[in-house]
Amino acid sequence: MGTLTCFRQVRLRLGAGPVWHIWPSATRFARTSSLERQAENPFPELKTKDPKQTSGSSRSWDDDTEWEAALEKASGKPSKKARLPRGPKDDLGDFILSLTVRRRKTGYALLRFQDLHPLQFGLVDVSKHGKDEAQQKALEIAAFLRELRKVAPQKLLQLAADGEEMDTLELESHNRKWKWIVALDDSTMDKGAPVNVREDQAQRTVSMLQGLLISDCKRIFKTAPYVLNPRRSRQRLGVRGGPSPQVRKEIFEEACQEVADFPVVRYGSGTVSEDTYLMSDAWATARLAQRVVLLAQKREDQKLMARLREQAMSSKQIKKLSEVILELHPRKESKELSDVLEKKVDQIVEENLYKLLDKELERRRSTQSEVEER
Numbered sequence: 001m002g003t004l005t006c007f008r009q010v011r012l013r014l015g016a017g018p019v020w021h022i023w024p025s026a027t028r029f030a031r032t033s034s035l036e037r038q039a040e041n042p043f044p045e046l047k048t049k050d051p052k053q054t055s056g057s058s059r060s061w062d063d064d065t066e067w068e069a070a071l072e073k074a075s076g077k078p079s080k081k082a083r084l085p086r087g088p089k090d091d092l093g094d095f096i097l098s099l100t101v102r103r104r105k106t107g108y109a110l111l112r113f114q115d116l117h118p119l120q121f122g123l124v125d126v127s128k129h130g131k132d133e134a135q136q137k138a139l140e141i142a143a144f145l146r147e148l149r150k151v152a153p154q155k156l157l158q159l160a161a162d163g164e165e166m167d168t169l170e171l172e173s174h175n176r177k178w179k180w181i182v183a184l185d186d187s188t189m190d191k192g193a194p195v196n197v198r199e200d201q202a203q204r205t206v207s208m209l210q211g212l213l214i215s216d217c218k219r220i221f222k223t224a225p226y227v228l229n230p231r232r233s234r235q236r237l238g239v240r241g242g243p244s245p246q247v248r249k250e251i252f253e254e255a256c257q258e259v260a261d262f263p264v265v266r267y268g269s270g271t272v273s274e275d276t277y278l279m280s281d282a283w284a285t286a287r288l289a290q291r292v293v294l295l296a297q298k299r300e301d302q303k304l305m306a307r308l309r310e311q312a313m314s315s316k317q318i319k320k321l322s323e324v325i326l327e328l329h330p331r332k333e334s335k336e337l338s339d340v341l342e343k344k345v346d347q348i349v350e351e352n353l354y355k356l357l358d359k360e361l362e363r364r365r366s367t368q369s370e371v372e373e374r
Contacts, residue, residue, distance in 0.1 A: 092293055093181040095119070095152050097145075097221070098286035100185040100278045101210050103131055103202060106141055107278025109286045110152060112159070113181055115364060116290060119155040120148075121263045121279045132205050138212035145220050153178060182217045182225040183289035184210060185281055190230045190243050226289050233284040236291065245274065252280040259283070294357055305349070312348035 093113035100107040104127040110120040124144050126137040153176075188207050194200035210227075217225045230243060237254050241247040252272070256262045262280070265273040298304060312318060321341050328334040 091179070092297060093179045094156075095178065096181045096183065096286045096289055097148070098183045098185065098282040098289060099213065099225075100282040100285065101187070101206060101213060102278065103137075103205050103209070105275055105278060107275070107282045108148075109279060109282035110148065110155070111283075111286050111290075112156065113290060113293075116287060117159065118259050118283075119152065119159075121283070123265070123275055123278060132201070134205055134208040134212060137209055138216060141213060142216040142220065145216065149180075149220060180221040180223055181289055181293055182221050182223055183285050184214065184217075184225045184227045185230050185233070185285040186210065186227050187230060187243070226292060228285055228288055228292070230281060230285065233281075233288040236288055237284060245277075248274070248277040248281065251284050252277055255280040255283045291357065294361075295353060298353060298357065308349045308352050309345060311352065312345045315348065318344060318348070 096109075096111045096113050096116070098109045098111075104125070106124040106126065108120075108122055108124065109118070111118055124141050126140050129136045129140070188203055188210070191203065194203055214225050214227070217223070234240070234247065234251060237251060239247060239250045239254070249272075252262075262283075263276070265275045267273055313322075318341065321337065321344065325334050325337045325341065328337065
């Protein structure tokens, strides 16, 4: 089985729902049996006019959006299908795709960037290829990623089925340039040096496969993936330790608390398979990827960074250290303490930046929960 997706749990999460057409104009062509043949005129005595010869007042509209745009311009009232306003945070990305690569299977998590709403989880099974056939495995995974890129906008349409933005997204989906945030869970950074030939060969194969997928993601999603250390993603969830089964189980439990009906792969005996942890690890990496993108955006705000640095310099610890540096100047110890001072200031700025981002994310989650309750 090329692609193993936990359909049962994923469908419970996403809902089966009706199929939403991305190309609404295509329904017009479905009414005729042929695209080239025009329907016969039921009134032969009335000759139809050539659309090219019609005047501006009796113009035939080829697109609903064109008609509504003219109506909006004439009446001065906005159309119900006006384009969805996009803020600065929306321009950062639409989707987050996280991959956890192993020799036999690759887990993935597809989330909405704005609020980390889960869209799809699954596994790509490449065990039918040899252990060291990294090229063939990369080709199969890349083919799946191309298909996932096509169906991802439909996942957003399913989420917006009951919302006010449904019509807008349906019209924009084929014209809108979707922005992807792709992250890669680098398992080789989370392991020690190999102790035997078998482990060395396994790490080499995974590294080669990850390198091939990084190049494929650049071509498919038009963006360079973030290669993240799994230890950092675990720390963001408050889980300490290496990639042991017990630690990964804690990540899975965190994912089950955050995501309703998180997909689970079980053995025949009913115990949870470790393949499930590939999806939960990808989910944790996606959360870290969102944070990395948001932090990079805040660091570009020069006024914010200057204000945070000024707050750090006004702390008692930094003031005392500055006084000591002035007393020791121009000795060698003064320069060494100056380097220590800069590292301390950068550390305080980083901590305050994290706290500021945590407050914004918490505020966004509370706002989203209030909207869902209404």
